[in-house]
Amino acid sequence: MRSAGMYLCGLDAAVDVIGGKWKVLILWALHAGPRRFGEVKREIEGISEKMLIQSLRELEADEIVHREVFHEIPPKVEYSLTPLGKSLNTALAPLGDWGHKHMKRIEKNRHVTPRP
């Protein structure tokens, strides 16, 4: 996050919202509809509970994600995209396509080794 100072352009602001290791994956997971905390966790391989809750809270503060608590036992909390979140996902679609198309090349350039 840019600590103090206005954004230099819209892209700058957008990357500040979706930046970090997990946020786009969370957006992707919520794309198809509301999900519970545990569901999102299981969908995103490798994320820790700490990072998940932290990212969700930041996205909530940015009005991208809506959090709804159901007072039940066992506890149930649902996360979903707000209208702003949906518009963000739409704006991200071309970037997702680009990444998908060039993923192999990116991985090669980074010498990324495949998962064991």
Next chain:
Amino acid sequence: MRSAGMYLCGLDAAVDVIGGKWKVLILWALHAGPRRFGEVKREIEGISEKMLIQSLRELEADEIVHREVFHEIPPKVEYSLTPLGKSLNTALAPLGDWGHKHMKRIEKNRHVTPRP
């Protein structure tokens, strides 16, 4: 950068390429055509030479930016977008628009104070 492991989706890969504090600003600066090192530096308020060269090198490794050296005195080096870089910029356009449209809201939610 994702250290070891395949990307989980295209967005993931794309954010890995444009992530960090400065890269989208550099892409933006190169949008209108080739720029010299010093020109880019002057266009991006607040960037240090270290971060600029580091980001440029990474973008070059990702085949987003092309680096051309002119053997002159004083030295001259031009940076420009490769075709891949241009396609990335195109894919980023909707995100830039989104950010531009919601910049005020994002800043407010972050309590970002204006530059002095």
Next chain:
DNA sequence: TCAGGTACCCACTAAAAGGTAAGCATCAAG
């Protein structure tokens, strides 16, 4: 001779981001 511009490189440090592992309150099932 001396500052200024060019495009960097290097070492060190500070700050941010991320990972690990534990604990909590509640109830149900075994």
Next chain:
DNA sequence: CTTGATGCTTACCTTTTAGTGGGTACCTGA
């Protein structure tokens, strides 16, 4: 009466990223 599931929270530590301040080699103009 222990285990598991739920959705967190907290403390601590490591890794990654970014910033600072110096140096280089070359030529130009004052």
